[in-house]
Amino acid sequence: MASDDTSAAPSGYAPPVIDVEALAALLDGEYAGIRDLVRTNLAAHSSVLEEAERLGTDEFRERVRDIVVEMAGTGQTGMGFPTAYGGADDVGASVAAFETLAFGDLSVLVKVGVQFGLFGGAILHLGTGRHHDAYLPDLVAGRLLGCFAMTETGHGSNVQALGTVARYDAEAQEFVVTTEGDAARKDYIGNAARHAELAVVFAQLEVGGESRGVHALVVPVRSGGKVLPGIEIEDDGRKMGLNGVDNGRIRFDGVRVPREALLNRFADVTPEGAYVSSIDNPDRRFFTMLGTLVQGRVCVGGAGVSVAKVALTLAVKYGVRRRQFEASPGAGEQLLLDYGLHQRRLLPLLARTYALHFAQDVVRGQLHEVFSGHEDDPQARRRLESRAAGTKALGTWHATRTVQECREACGGAGYLAVNRFAALKADSDVFTTFEGDNHVLLQLVAKGLLTDHASEFEDLDQLGVVRYVTGLAVETVIEKASVHKLLERVRDLLPGGDEWDREAGLLDSEYHLAMLRYREEHMLAGLARRLKRGVDRKGDPGTVFSQVQDHVIALAHAHVERLVLEAFVDAFRALPDGGNKVALELLCDLFALSTIEADRAWFMEHGRLTVQRSKAISREVNDLCRKVRPLAVDLVDAWGIPSEMLRAPDLLG
């Protein structure tokens, strides 16, 4: 199928032939059915792409609401809920549906996420039977819309410091919800400005004058479209993108809800006003509650990968159509994608998109296992949370970067709204900071590595981690850290000792894996040493942490990239011999080597890369780009983006 111009491929090199249908089936995996349903729904509502530009804010919000409700009617959005309430009891399918939906208009996507993921997820996971029975049937069907009121104007990432208060009035057996000060105003809340009838409100629970930390309650905010007394809702107004989602601010002025409004799966208040919980430690209770909402991060990370797919499909198809400048006299103008520079700009991003796709398969699988109860222990939950945080961060940054590079690679045409990049860029921009700011998430990942996800540390904040690490010998930290086992494996695999990194073939996946494992382990040990040394010298953990923060981020990044590479290697190795396997191995090599190349300064600084080898890697990346070039169109076609979503008449003709 590799049909277009291959003139720039190395001479004498025969590119593999890709079976696009088989590759598409591999990528869709076990969720091909639900993905195809979503594709059908996307095509049916494809006019929304154009309506996003044409309609005013109010009209567009109504249109998006209607589409979300119609999609709910097909079962697409409820896959993760129990069958008894109209769902399909299939968490993995619900994530796969969300990923596929991200090929389309992102306001529709985010509204689905707010309604079924955040609002529905909170009712399902933090509530109990009484809440499920009362809300889930209508919620799943899209008849009852709600919002997830966590973030406040003054508090985004630091949820434990929220300012909204819910005081128990034992006499009335009610909670009184109050916004204490401007900073405690709920803000950026999707569905709040217009459509939500219910809100899941996160507030500091006060029982008998004692503060019990952040808990969630169901608070009605509208009835028949009218805002209820004691509640004040302000519109967040126009945003950079996602203007089909009605974000708003909510203030509560002594709003009373019955005792049963408390989502009481992990903690409850008796009618008499006694606070009871199955989890004694308040920090652990808090993180357990938040942990049940991990699906949102898995979904957003996957959506980021889908956004990158759309952008790359447009840019690759434009690059094999658009000509500019004569490259050889009399040969006519050359296709953009036959320029070495253009390949360098797009193809490593294509390789990384595949890598992140397979990494997303893994984290979706883990989520499914944990939430289906197949493998649900505290350690597995913590590993899942860490993995979800890491792939969300890398997937969404990748989306932002890829959309930008692809837009520029399409020049002026890429700037016209009709060619999709405008919406793609504006709508996906917030992915890097919502559902957890990426930098905060990576610190969460690093914390997990430093404490080996040990149960006794799950409730530590960053200061706790510093105190913990600095209380141990460095060796103990490393020993405790999971990657220690990896180092052993590296040594086993490459018994040549310190020379392994000079002798191994540049296209050997074992070499790539060993490099990324080494980096991670070395960074972890270095970070532990730095924390310890800093506290020994200065004593103030806050300052120490601030000063090593770039190392914290680097470690987490290195860890997640290692996981991503492992996922990609596992995926192509599992394939039967043939063109698809050869193609994916090429692509995996390109991902691995361009990843090592991007951080080659670190590898040189740490004795894992000679100057000669570093330069050889850069040459190899260029060669791999030329080899991937003739496969590029097949590789993007295999993602199966409905043609209606490639709304780019000027780019694709």
Place this chain on the structure above:
Amino acid sequence: MASDDTSAAPSGYAPPVIDVEALAALLDGEYAGIRDLVRTNLAAHSSVLEEAERLGTDEFRERVRDIVVEMAGTGQTGMGFPTAYGGADDVGASVAAFETLAFGDLSVLVKVGVQFGLFGGAILHLGTGRHHDAYLPDLVAGRLLGCFAMTETGHGSNVQALGTVARYDAEAQEFVVTTEGDAARKDYIGNAARHAELAVVFAQLEVGGESRGVHALVVPVRSGGKVLPGIEIEDDGRKMGLNGVDNGRIRFDGVRVPREALLNRFADVTPEGAYVSSIDNPDRRFFTMLGTLVQGRVCVGGAGVSVAKVALTLAVKYGVRRRQFEASPGAGEQLLLDYGLHQRRLLPLLARTYALHFAQDVVRGQLHEVFSGHEDDPQARRRLESRAAGTKALGTWHATRTVQECREACGGAGYLAVNRFAALKADSDVFTTFEGDNHVLLQLVAKGLLTDHASEFEDLDQLGVVRYVTGLAVETVIEKASVHKLLERVRDLLPGGDEWDREAGLLDSEYHLAMLRYREEHMLAGLARRLKRGVDRKGDPGTVFSQVQDHVIALAHAHVERLVLEAFVDAFRALPDGGNKVALELLCDLFALSTIEADRAWFMEHGRLTVQRSKAISREVNDLCRKVRPLAVDLVDAWGIPSEMLRAPDLLG
């Protein structure tokens, strides 16, 4: 004035005290007067920031047109035109006005650029007295709006290959302008969809059946608001941003204009149909014509720097206001900008913004000298064109990157339209690809380096450059290249020989300069060698060029960064001793070391950086960030952005 929290500065370190007013005066320089006029105009029309969101496309376009015309009435937009036509004969002032205007709504900016820079500039520089007399008075006053019809759907960067044809009909003494095929349709033309009455049309001139290459003619496209016969104008529709500019597509169907419509400064057609030109070589004639339009690139590069200033001002001010997480027990939540990571994200960008500001001063100065005729020889013109291309590329990429980082650093609030980032991001995005695609521009820079801007090569396309370079011995290329002289200087300055880079102080500007000069010279020699070797081996220059294209870009990038550093060093060295000098030197160190750090892999690969020294540089960058932290607010205040333009109620309170 360094008043806010300095707790994160190194202990015992006393930060310099900045005199903000004096620093602002330094930055405004000789153009303080016109800059203040623009600031006043920006404040007077500040409602446009909110109207950009609220108004529909049609209304907003009219509103932007009105503002542009009103601003023209103050003299702000005509500074570069001759006094006789209502201007001030001051090219430098006209660029300074444009740079300052970029603090405001960018549709207004781009409409000004289209009308007075592109359209007005073409009439002024390509036309002669008859055109000046006929059009400039109304044009400068904003009574006559026009457009600049160069780019076509099929041809953006490769202007020589345009498809529109202007055939001379000697009998009628007219040119007949025709769009030959869809690819030749003029596209993305600002002012075309709605307001332009005249168009400067770039077309292949055919005289007596002979093609004479691309020339420009004045073609009326509207009269009294109605599109004229033979002309078809289509609206480009909504764009990612800049929706106050009416971009459109134009088709010409045998449109007749008189012989005098030809902008005949460099070439003319006699009534009898003889083609005459003062420049014999057609390529050189073409590049001479294009070269007169260099001001547009100088303006856009400067606008990019201003956009970065707005973004950084918002993010820095938010960072000293917003708190998140407790850093030390009981200390309350910490200010974002006291986090090491937050400093790392923002402060090197702040330093680079200052560096680019001073580099912009230099290129604006060169432009002024050349166009005021003080120093106008072909070599000076070519150096100016190269420098303008380079600073435009780096300035606009810097804007895109800075806006993105600052938006993320402001979290969800940064995503609300009311807080300026939405418009800033969407509107400035196209800067990287209009007025010359940045990648194409950097290839132009590299071409200049490879040929030493020698006059005999000004007309070479990329293939010509390859053929030229490969026809010479490598040594000759290096000798011809201007940077060779720099190498000599480096050796003179640091007679310690090969060890200079190990012994010099990390905070010595001479060391920084030497490093960037070495990188540039080495890359130039390497590129020349690669080109030669490639052609010796394979023979096809097109393929060879494609394969070294990443080296071409890297060389140009290194060259421009060296120029930028030189500009910054010269600027702070010229200051009297005192707090401002100390502060700018700190900032220059941060720019230089973070630039070296970003490319430290290259320096290690080429023996200019030991592993120890590389790590020391990273530590030093962190230290410098901490030292710049207490100066950050003063440093952004000195840019003098009108407070009305910092429209960010949620960020700045």
